[in-house]
Amino acid sequence: MYTAPLRALIDELGRLPGVGPKSAQRMAFHLLRVPTEDALRLADAIVAVKERTTLCTRCFNVAEGGGMCAVCSDERRDVTVTCVVEDPRDIVAVERTGQFKGRYHVLQGALNPLEGVGPEQLRVKELLQRVDEEGTEEVILCTNPNLEWEATAMYLAKLLTPFGFRVTKLASGLPVGGDLEYADELTLGRALEGRRELDA
Amino acid sequence: MSLFRDQGVVLRTYRLGEADRIVVLLTQGHGKVRAVAKGVRRTNSKFGGRLEPMSHVSLLLWQGRSDLDIVNQAEVIDAYRFVRQDLPRVSAGLALLEVADRLAQERHADRRLYETLVGALRVLDDPARDPALVPAAFFLKTLVLEGAGPVVTACASCGLAEPEVELVSFDLLEGGMLCRRCRRGRPVSAGALEVLRQVLGGSLGAVLARPAPGCTEELTALALEAMEAHLDHRLRALRSVAGL
Numbered sequence: 001m002y003t004a005p006l007r008a009l010i011d012e013l014g015r016l017p018g019v020g021p022k023s024a025q026r027m028a029f030h031l032l033r034v035p036t037e038d039a040l041r042l043a044d045a046i047v048a049v050k051e052r053t054t055l056c057t058r059c060f061n062v063a064e065g066g067g068m069c070a071v072c073s074d075e076r077r078d079v080t081v082t083c084v085v086e087d088p089r090d091i092v093a094v095e096r097t098g099q100f101k102g103r104y105h106v107l108q109g110a111l112n113p114l115e116g117v118g119p120e121q122l123r124v125k126e127l128l129q130r131v132d133e134e135g136t137e138e139v140i141l142c143t144n145p146n147l148e149w150e151a152t153a154m155y156l157a158k159l160l161t162p163f164g165f166r167v168t169k170l171a172s173g174l175p176v177g178g179d180l181e182y183a184d185e186l187t188l189g190r191a192l193e194g195r196r197e198l199d200a
Numbered sequence: 201m202s203l204f205r206d207q208g209v210v211l212r213t214y215r216l217g218e219a220d221r222i223v224v225l226l227t228q229g230h231g232k233v234r235a236v237a238k239g240v241r242r243t244n245s246k247f248g249g250r251l252e253p254m255s256h257v258s259l260l261l262w263q264g265r266s267d268l269d270i271v272n273q274a275e276v277i278d279a280y281r282f283v284r285q286d287l288p289r290v291s292a293g294l295a296l297l298e299v300a301d302r303l304a305q306e307r308h309a310d311r312r313l314y315e316t317l318v319g320a321l322r323v324l325d326d327p328a329r330d331p332a333l334v335p336a337a338f339f340l341k342t343l344v345l346e347g348a349g350p351v352v353t354a355c356a357s358c359g360l361a362e363p364e365v366e367l368v369s370f371d372l373l374e375g376g377m378l379c380r381r382c383r384r385g386r387p388v389s390a391g392a393l394e395v396l397r398q399v400l401g402g403s404l405g406a407v408l409a410r411p412a413p414g415c416t417e418e419l420t421a422l423a424l425e426a427m428e429a430h431l432d433h434r435l436r437a438l439r440s441v442a443g444l
Contacts, residue, residue, distance in 0.1 A: 018217055113294045114212055114253075116436040147253045147284065147294075154287040175243045184248030185276045186255075 006032070058130065060106040060123050062088045071104055078102040080137040084127065084156065086110050086144065094142060102140075105130060110148040111155060119155065127156070131165060138166040145172050145187075201264050206230055207277060209317055210255045211301040215241070223251050223271060224301060225259070228314050232304035235261055235269035250274045254283060254293050256318060280325040288331050289324050291437070295335040296320050298437040299427060303342060312345050323408055332412035332420075335438060337399050339423035344400065348430045351376025352396050358382050367393060370422055372429045386422060391415045396422075 002010065006028060014024035031039050053062055056069035063069040071077060071091070081102030085091055091104050107122045131139060139160055143149035157167045173191035174183055183191070208227035216222050219241045225233045240247045250257055251274055260273040283289040300317045304310060320338045324331050343349050354361035356376035367377040371385030377393065378384060388396075392415035398407045399419075407413075420438070428435055 111440075113291065113437040113440045114298055116440050118440040145249065147290070150284055151287060151290045151294075154285075154290070158287065178244055182246055182248075184250045186249040186252070186279045186281065189279075189281065 056106075059104050060108055060126070061091055061104055076101075079134055081140065082127075082131055082134075082136045082138070083140045083142045085142045086149065090142060100140075102138075103134075107152070110144070111152045112148045113151075122152075124156070124159070128159060131160070132163070136165060138168060141167065141169045143169060145170075201262075203260060203262050203272065204230070205258070205260055206233070207256070207258050208233065209297075209300070209314070209321065210251055210253050210257065211297045211304075212253055213237075213251065219245075221251065222268065225257075226300050226304050226314055226317060227259075227309070228311060229309050231308040231310055232301070232306045233261065233269055234267065234306070235259075235271045237271040237274075240271075247271065247274050249279070250276050252279075253297055254321065255279050256321065278322070278325070280321055282325045282327055283321065286331075292331045292335050293321060293324050295435070295437040296324075296338050298435055299339060299342060299431075302431050302433060302435075303346065310345075313342060316341055316345065329408055330410075330412040332416045333395075333408060336416070336420040336423035337404055337408065339427040340396070340399050341404070343423075343426060343430060346430060348375075348426075349400060350396075350426060352393065352400055355379035355382055370426075372426060386425070388422065389415055389418060392418045392422070395419060 009028045009031065010021070010024045013019055013027050014021050019027070031042070052064050054064070054066045055061070056063040056072055057066075058068050058072045061069040061071060067073070078101045082105050083094060083100060083102055084105045084107060085094065086107055086109060088106055091106070094100050094104075105123070105127050107124065107127070109117055109122050111117060111119065111122070130136070139156070141153040141156060143153045153169055160167050171194050172187065173194055174180065174187065180188070206227040206229045208225035211224045211226055211232075213224070214222045216236060219239050221237050221240045223235050223237050225235065227233050237247055237251050239245045240251055251271065255276060256278040258275045258277055259271060262270040262272050264270065280293070283293050296317060300313065303313060316338065320334055323329050324334055340349070350356075350370065352367075355365055355367060355378050356371065356374040357378050358365070358381065360379060365379035365381065368380050368387060369378045369383040369385050370376065370388045371378050374382075374384070377388065391413065395407060395413050395415060396419060398404070424435060424438055
């Protein structure tokens, strides 16, 4: 029904996350219709991202050309604070706040005993080596508030605290703009635990 | 296509699409149920943290034509907050969930498995109790529910009981303890045999009320081996958290 190149393109697009056969077909026909230079720009971007993107040699964030990422290369960043995240996308989220000036460490996952993911599958060894060598004083566990990350945070705290590092975790509580009556018991309970005194 | 209410324990979750999750539940009245919790990963989700693994929840579910139900409402019965704050208890809890997930049948209610799981999670959530023996006790108890409980009062091979013979080893093929003459498989200490008998003989509450015995590791290895042989599947949770 389709030509061989079109079939191959639909198959490849259909392998992308969240793209079903119908969407893949729509995208493929869209690419057929657009000017050649637009389609080639997309092809070039895919080739470039695969050829030039590597993991940062220090923090395992995405980097370009086999060196360090933009954050690690920035001399103005505070070396005494390291923020541990699961995924490079979490760095983007934290950077958007504009409130963190330290460095990051990407664990590349979280402990997930049900999937057989233990500490050896994560960048835990590298974290311990880094914080020891770089003069880190505080490690912020910037964790997703779910069971896997709670377990990961407890495990990392167990490893880091005996060496005198200050280990902190993101506060857990109510989202800004949310309604109290819809808050679940776990979240509201933690918000109560982490309540703060108001300055008059 | 209908709405139904049930209670259940969240066994595990899988990410689905941008912000959804598939939640696998062991329910009281409908056995294992897989349901989609829409938007649960968004910070403003109406479900919040209610559908995290281990949560005991009351649910309103929509059963459509697909195999996946849809979670309409969820209220927490018990979130087992203490379990979540302690790494050994989290590890033990995950081991229970993994086994319950393997044993439960989809849409086939098993009230005893459900109650055993809820009971074990309650024990784990009690700060006064030691969590170490809970996974082994849960494995052994659920093996009994499955009709695969090990023979611990007499030799599983020759049938002779104590004091005529001394039971010294545990063999999976024979299905229980073996005497010195028939011995094969894993050697079992007298202390471990005593605790094994208490766990299977109706004194589980008393065993769990005491600090974990010295033979806990031995019993956990034995129970894990027996459960894996029954399921014909290698369990991950207990093994991957062993070194934590």
